[in-house]
Amino acid sequence: MMLNAKNIETFYGDEKILDSVCLSVKKGFTGIIGPNGSGKTTLLKSVSRVLEPASGVVLLDGKDIYKMHAKDAAKDMAVVPQDTSVKFDFTVKEVVLMGRNPHLGRFEIEGTRDMEIAEDAMKLTNTLHLADRPITQISGGERQRVIIAKALTQEPMVLLLDEPTSHLDINYQSEILDLIKGLSKKMAVLAVFHDLNLAARYCDELVLLDKGGVSALGRPEDVITPKNIESAYGIEVVVKREPEGLSIHPRRKPIKPSKGRVHVICGAGTASFLMNALVNHGYMVSAGVLNENDTDRDAAKELNIDMVEEKPFSHITGEKHRQNLELIRHADFVVLTDIPFGRGNLRNLEAAAQAVKQGIPVVAIDECGIKERDFTGGRAAKLYNELKTKAQVAGNYMDVVELLEKKCGLK
Amino acid sequence: MILISLVLILILSMLASTAIGPVSIPLKGVFTALTNLNAQGTESIIISQIRLPRIILAALVGSALAVAGAAMQGLFKNPMADPYVIGISSGAAFGASIAIVVHLSVPVFAFLFAAGTAFLVYNIAKKNGRVPVETLLLSGIAVAAFFSAMTSLVMYLAGEDLHQIVFWLMGGLWGSDWGKVTVAAPFIFLGTIGIFVFSRDLNAMLLGEEHAQHLGIEVENVKKILLVLVSLITGIAVAVSGIIGFVGLIIPHIARLVVGPDHRILIPVSALIGAIFLVWADTLARTIISPTELPVGIITAFFGAPFFIYLLRRKRGNI
Numbered sequence: 001m002m003l004n005a006k007n008i009e010t011f012y013g014d015e016k017i018l019d020s021v022c023l024s025v026k027k028g029f030t031g032i033i034g035p036n037g038s039g040k041t042t043l044l045k046s047v048s049r050v051l052e053p054a055s056g057v058v059l060l061d062g063k064d065i066y067k068m069h070a071k072d073a074a075k076d077m078a079v080v081p082q083d084t085s086v087k088f089d090f091t092v093k094e095v096v097l098m099g100r101n102p103h104l105g106r107f108e109i110e111g112t113r114d115m116e117i118a119e120d121a122m123k124l125t126n127t128l129h130l131a132d133r134p135i136t137q138i139s140g141g142e143r144q145r146v147i148i149a150k151a152l153t154q155e156p157m158v159l160l161l162d163e164p165t166s167h168l169d170i171n172y173q174s175e176i177l178d179l180i181k182g183l184s185k186k187m188a189v190l191a192v193f194h195d196l197n198l199a200a201r202y203c204d205e206l207v208l209l210d211k212g213g214v215s216a217l218g219r220p221e222d223v224i225t226p227k228n229i230e231s232a233y234g235i236e237v238v239v240k241r242e243p244e245g246l247s248i249h250p251r252r253k254p255i256k257p258s259k260g261r262v263h264v265i266c267g268a269g270t271a272s273f274l275m276n277a278l279v280n281h282g283y284m285v286s287a288g289v290l291n292e293n294d295t296d297r298d299a300a301k302e303l304n305i306d307m308v309e310e311k312p313f314s315h316i317t318g319e320k321h322r323q324n325l326e327l328i329r330h331a332d333f334v335v336l337t338d339i340p341f342g343r344g345n346l347r348n349l350e351a352a353a354q355a356v357k358q359g360i361p362v363v364a365i366d367e368c369g370i371k372e373r374d375f376t377g378g379r380a381a382k383l384y385n386e387l388k389t390k391a392q393v394a395g396n397y398m399d400v401v402e403l404l405e406k407k408c409g410l411k
Numbered sequence: 412m413i414l415i416s417l418v419l420i421l422i423l424s425m426l427a428s429t430a431i432g433p434v435s436i437p438l439k440g441v442f443t444a445l446t447n448l449n450a451q452g453t454e455s456i457i458i459s460q461i462r463l464p465r466i467i468l469a470a471l472v473g474s475a476l477a478v479a480g481a482a483m484q485g486l487f488k489n490p491m492a493d494p495y496v497i498g499i500s501s502g503a504a505f506g507a508s509i510a511i512v513v514h515l516s517v518p519v520f521a522f523l524f525a526a527g528t529a530f531l532v533y534n535i536a537k538k539n540g541r542v543p544v545e546t547l548l549l550s551g552i553a554v555a556a557f558f559s560a561m562t563s564l565v566m567y568l569a570g571e572d573l574h575q576i577v578f579w580l581m582g583g584l585w586g587s588d589w590g591k592v593t594v595a596a597p598f599i600f601l602g603t604i605g606i607f608v609f610s611r612d613l614n615a616m617l618l619g620e621e622h623a624q625h626l627g628i629e630v631e632n633v634k635k636i637l638l639v640l641v642s643l644i645t646g647i648a649v650a651v652s653g654i655i656g657f658v659g660l661i662i663p664h665i666a667r668l669v670v671g672p673d674h675r676i677l678i679p680v681s682a683l684i685g686a687i688f689l690v691w692a693d694t695l696a697r698t699i700i701s702p703t704e705l706p707v708g709i710i711t712a713f714f715g716a717p718f719f720i721y722l723l724r725r726k727r728g729n730i
Binding site: 048049050069070071072073074075077078079081083086087088089090091094095098099101102104106107109151154 | 490621622
């Protein structure tokens with residue numbers, strides 16, 4: 001156990017920020033998550049010798065950090081604060097070399113070994129080419145790497161970071177976090193995270209803080225559960241397992257349908273955006289017929305809309321076709337997206353034709369011409385072209401929404 | 412390398428300055444006087460008793476103010492800081508004006524009030540054992556305003572001493588003698604070395620106090636020590652020469668332009684440039700409207716302010 005906090009309670013003035021928090025950080029990447037004001041930064045300050053807890057103890061390699069000399073603590077523990085802006089134009093190398101401070105006596109100057117250590121840190125963080133540039137003239141992402149290089153030059157066992165990527169754009173975020181992840185194989189890393197997705201993706205362990213206490217602790221998949229997140233952040237989330245790790249999104253607030261019913265005949269991912277837009281505009285949406293392995297089907301499922309489903313890779317059966325027609329009958333509008341037609345889903349086209357026959361307005365999206373998506377040897381094209389003469393044609397899904405909004409005759 | 416050149420420039424400047432004055436003395440005469448400080452003869456006495464102590468004191472005061480300015484700018488992480496930022500000059504001015512009115516030792520009063528002000532401001536800003544620099548700055552402004560009001564009051568009531576107070580406030584080296592040199596030299600020398608010793612700490616503090624703390628620096632202690640040292644050398648400088656403005660603000664900037672922000676080189680370079688600058692400023696002050704002289708504070712501001720504006724325009728928000 002490299003860094004160990006036992007029952008710490010920390011105050012800002014009279015306000016108790018941390019309430020009997022226990023934390024142990026070992027080799028690997030540990031993340032602190034929690035809503036604003038839950039005490040994340042305070043916890044980091046409490047374990048980094050900045051804000052002494054009123055009670056409890058913080059041990060660095062078994063020794064109480066508040067009884068250590070600042071220099072001795074700095075030999076084992078380095079911190080990358082949230083604000084890394086520097087106003088004075090030190091060169092990058094000068095800043096990185098400052099990391100040797102804890103190892104140097106008051107009258108000592110940096111020797112070759114110190115230079116080597118600094119150089120290694122700059123190589124590792126990919127900042128060596130910046131060595132002679134003024135730190136005031138490099139980008140935010142580069143500066144963050146320089147400050148990390150400075151911390152590594154301290155040769156720490158424990159590295160603490162306060163929101164290491166909060167001011168960075170997406171490519172710098174992953175660059176910095178990949179770097180930190182690599183470091184965590186050799187040292188204990190503790191970082192505060194604002195972004196749950198990044199925390200879940202990069203950390204080995206997570207600590208969830210809520211109102212100054214630890215509310216969950218362990219592997220990301222055990223900590224980031226809809227239940228834990230809802231109780232800490234007060235928001236319902238959807239947690240999905242993806243190849244890159246967990247992904248966390250706020251659950252959509254149900255929008256009360258206030259406009260008419262729209263049935264979407266779709267498939268092959270042609271209607272994901274459309275269905276989302278329609279739901280957001282307050283339409284009551286239904287869809288069909290969709291195969292169970294279709295991405296449109298997943299989108300419809302997430303939007304929680306009525307649909308007719310068919311087994312994967314199978315032709316639309318008579319029964320499903322009838323169900324589809326049933327939904328169409330109740331719709332005020334039918335939208336036919338530019339689906340590729342094969343023998344298996346030709347019935348979807350017939351369903352659209354049926355809608356026209358019944359006098360239900362049909363909008364066909366024709367972004368991709370029928371010839372390119374006709375795999376039935378011309379049958380689909382024939383039907384489609386006939387349909388087009390009686391339906392409205394839209395260029396893309398946004399045109400559809402616009403069209404529907406204009407038809408304010410809808411209830 | 413730069414240090415050696417600056418030392419040479421300083422020595423040459425001091426020699427040249429010794430030769431310049433209302434009574435022009437050829438270099439030969441300067442050397443005669445310098446090799447034998449007890450030599451008789453008008454020229455030798457002018458040099459050994461009047462010009463030499465004054466020039467040495469100018470060099471000392473110039474370097475003290477420049478070093479104090481560099482340290483304050485580092486401590487406050489603010490390029491607009493100067494040695495007087497925590498109100499030392501206003502306190503000293505009040506002490507000096509009282510001393511002038513009641514006919515007591517002006518340097519002693521100026522120094523005591525300077526030191527007292529620094530102590531007062533520090534303690535006002537202190538909270539829970541910490542002294543945030545923002546609070547320090549604000550309490551410095553408040554205390555300075557208070558003492559300025561008191562000084563104005565004393566001046567208003569001073570009667571015929573008013574003239575003398577005004578002269579003191581403008582800053583000048585006309586009262587220089589060997590006595591002041593021997594008192595000021597050791598303090599300024601030791602104080603400067605003391606500040607120099609904390610150069611690496613000052614570097615780290617420029618990144619931010621939290622950075623410095625994480626680099627193993629006991630920030631609050633270092634701040635306290637540096638404030639004591641800065642107050643000491645500033646207090647001494649003000650005590651022997653009044654309030655000379657702009658040296659402590661400008662010289663560190665010039666030094667930073669030359670050698671960068673690393674205090675290990677910035678502090679000695681500031682000391683030398685400060686000394687050279689004030690030696691020449693004082694030479695100008697005592698010769699420009701000879702046989703009378705100008706307060707040197709007018710000269711430093713006259714040249715310093717435009718130069719500072721030039722710096723501001725040139726570097727624009729990135730001093």
